[in-house]
Amino acid sequence: MKLGYFPGCTLKTNAKHFEDSAMQVMELLGQPLEEMENWICCGTVFSMTTDDLMLQLASIRNLLRAENQGYDELVTLCSMCYNTLKRAKEFILNDEENLRKVNDFMYREEAKFKGTTDVVHLLSILKDRITFDEIKNKVTKPLTDLKIGAYYGCLLVRPKELAIDDFEDPTIMEELVDTLGGEGVVFPYRLECCGAYQTVTEKDVTVKRTYEIINSARNAGCEALITSCPLCAFNLDQRQKETSEEFLEFSTMPVFYFTELMAIALGLKWNKDWKKLHYINPVPLLKEKGLI
Amino acid sequence: MSLKITREKIKNSLVDKIEEISGQNVFDCYQCGICSSGCPVTDYMDYSPNQVMRLLQLGSVDEILNSKTIWICSTCLQCSTRCPKGIEVAQVMEALRTINLRQREGTLKPEDIKSKELKDLPPIALVSAFRKLTG
Numbered sequence: 064m065k066l067g068y069f070p071g072c073t074l075k076t077n078a079k080h081f082e083d084s085a086m087q088v089m090e091l092l093g094q095p096l097e098e099m100e101n102w103i104c105c106g107t108v109f110s111m112t113t114d115d116l117m118l119q120l121a122s123i124r125n126l127l128r129a130e131n132q133g134y135d136e137l138v139t140l141c142s143m144c145y146n147t148l149k150r151a152k153e154f155i156l157n158d159e160e161n162l163r164k165v166n167d168f169m170y171r172e173e174a175k176f177k178g179t180t181d182v183v184h185l186l187s188i189l190k191d192r193i194t195f196d197e198i199k200n201k202v203t204k205p206l207t208d209l210k211i212g213a214y215y216g217c218l219l220v221r222p223k224e225l226a227i228d229d230f231e232d233p234t235i236m237e238e239l240v241d242t243l244g245g246e247g248v249v250f251p252y253r254l255e256c257c258g259a260y261q262t263v264t265e266k267d268v269t270v271k272r273t274y275e276i277i278n279s280a281r282n283a284g285c286e287a288l289i290t291s292c293p294l295c296a297f298n299l300d301q302r303q304k305e306t307s308e309e310f311l312e313f314s315t316m317p318v319f320y321f322t323e324l325m326a327i328a329l330g331l332k333w334n335k336d337w338k339k340l341h342y343i344n345p346v347p348l349l350k351e352k353g354l355i
Numbered sequence: 356m357s358l359k360i361t362r363e364k365i366k367n368s369l370v371d372k373i374e375e376i377s378g379q380n381v382f383d384c385y386q387c388g389i390c391s392s393g394c395p396v397t398d399y400m401d402y403s404p405n406q407v408m409r410l411l412q413l414g415s416v417d418e419i420l421n422s423k424t425i426w427i428c429s430t431c432l433q434c435s436t437r438c439p440k441g442i443e444v445a446q447v448m449e450a451l452r453t454i455n456l457r458q459r460e461g462t463l464k465p466e467d468i469k470s471k472e473l474k475d476l477p478p479i480a481l482v483s484a485f486r487k488l489t490g
Contacts, residue, residue, distance in 0.1 A: 221436050268429075
């Protein structure tokens with residue numbers, strides 16, 4: 064089965080290290096990701112209005128192109144792409160009238176949208192297709208003594224119909240950390256919103272959220288966080304700058320994409336360029352644990 | 356806060372519009388408050404999510420359309436997930452924003468974003484903010 068890869072807007076820029084590490088990891092696991100052609104931004108957020116189909120067109124155009132390129136499954140790394148593409152697909156397919164209207168807009172495409180390509184998040188591929196047992200066999204540098212909090216945020220688990228795991232008590236990312244030889248730590252705020260796009264207009268909101276989420280993780284014993292959402296990563300990592308300025312007792316914590324830690328555990332070389340994309344320098348922690 | 360309730364106010368056609376855009380029946384709400392208890396950003400709101408639902412039931416749409424609440428909502432969907440009546444509260448919030456946005460009244464003014472901020476913000480933050488907060 065062919066796995067198509069949908070990057071989305073931020074995986075080529077601020078989250079380049081997410082893409083790089085994921086590509087290398089999947090290559091090593093024998094399921095390389097093939098970037099689909101002619102993709103466009105999915106829109107990043109699903110529009111929940113029932114009466115405006117224009118806001119669904121970007122997602123549907125991507126799915127239609129993936130279908131035409133012969134992909135049975137379209138893999139996303141970004142939680143927001145996953146959510147937006149998948150919800151748009153279900154919203155349009157569940158209503159014949161919507162499907163007809165949307166297809167009227169697709170006159171420049173080679174075929175009509177049918178909805179045959181599944182949208183899947185990389186974490187599901189790792190767990191269900193490759194399996195964590197298989198990954199465990201390939202670990203050469205276990206994340207020994209590293210306590211990692213998995214920050215799910217919102218869009219991997221809500222709405223519950225498309226949650227990649229239990230929507231109130233997911234374990235998939237903690238299981239992955241354990242598979243890599245680390246310790247997956249459950250902390251109270253792992254499903255609590257980081258403030259998302261409020262970071263543009265209401266920075267204070269995201270600063271306070273970052274303060275609460277990182278403290279929640281620290282109090283549970285975490286030494287670092289992992290995430291799969293570039294917007295969460297921006298808020299939880301970069302906004303630690305403002306958080307440190309506002310809350311003087313705050314102590315910082317590195318934030319990784321889960322694939323970065325997979326790359327290390329699977330024996331791939333830590334790429335020095337990845338460090339530049341982190342605000343909180345993760346190198347001291349990785350060195351302390353003997354991982355780089 | 357005092358509210359004058361009239362028959363005309365309760366039969367407000369804007370409430371019908373909000374129900375149409377959101378696909379939700381606001382009269383399903385029985386005020387248990389679980390939406391507000393799960394909401395991570397109530398600190399910054401002027402009306403909590405369950406108060407928004409109650410005010411809509413009473414036809415007080417203007418208060419809500421001018422509230423800070425609808426713009427602070429970050430669409431995290433916690434309220435929708437937990438509502439025991441299955442109301443998609445986040446979709447009601449989206450409908451309220453949409454009514455403002457269709458009159459081009461959003462809260463994000465692109466010219467107000469400082470160039471330093473613009474350099475730091477990732478595309479995913481800008482695209483999502485533009486989609487949710489501009490008309």
